[in-house]
Amino acid sequence: MNTAKLPDREIAHALIATVLAQSEGTEQRRVFRFLLGAFMASLELYLNDPAQWRETCLEAWGEGPVAPTDPRPWAQALNGLHGHNGLLGWLDVYQTPAWLSMAEESRRVLADEDLDEAGRQFRMLMVTEPSLQPNLEEDPVRVHSIQFNPGFAVDAGEWTELVTQMEEGALWLWVENRATDSKLLKQWRAEVESLPDLSSRRGYFLKTFRGVAEWRKKGKWSLLNFLK
């Protein structure tokens, strides 16, 4: 599901979390179709008042095995939606409705230079960490783009600068290398991805990186050094 449009994100998050909280497939399909119908019947209301939509979803949640306070379905929904956005971003699918053809065994990821301007911008928005993206409603005048290498060591001043940029809002992408593939980093990322909403994920990012920045006074160190 393409959630490039910001109002869609909260709507889709509550919708998918409610569906995932259902005990089995039949009930999931029933709840999904019911909520989709409810959404379409009051489209403008819900898009302008996501809290109202959340209430509607919670009413449909039911007495299943998972309570609405359980973070798991919320986290799973967020991960699924970000996963969809990431795939669409890498594949340059930014028009909807669209059809992903499965005619070939794999789909090629276009290089950035093969994309047009809109495609490059769309990719940046879709594949970067959503919890760190700036608040677009506030018309930010500066946006930081960060490709982060968890194995790269820098000094306290640079760590502090990075934290400031994260606090201001950033388009954050992990550099894919051996450091990113390490067990420690995977474990840390899994902890982030177990959190139920973007706000708590952003808080986890900032708490960790503030800790990294304050870890030592001299020398250089990496995120991986800190996590060890």
Added chain:
Amino acid sequence: MLVTPATILTPQWHSGELATEVACGGDSVLDGSMLRLIKILLGLTLAWLGMVAAEHRTIPAEVFWESGFPWLASEDVAGAEPFEIPVYQLSYASCLESFTAILKGEEEPSPLFF
């Protein structure tokens, strides 16, 4: 036309600034907020090139089958491997038309959707 500054960070995040003129419009499905960000971000394009791996990459079809949502179909579609997977957007009119037709039984839903 708009002139906006943006901070650019290279892979190890050193920063600089760019100002650029941007024309937005066309048939983008992005909303106003996203378009505003796109205006801001246009200056980042050169930094982005080469930062994101330009290497040839592919995504196996299995990833789509495993990631697609199955709930529009009226019956369990576990293991279904559709030839095409539709991509929807909740606030986009054409998608809503499809949803309406599916819920009314006038359109056959795909076993999986994005």
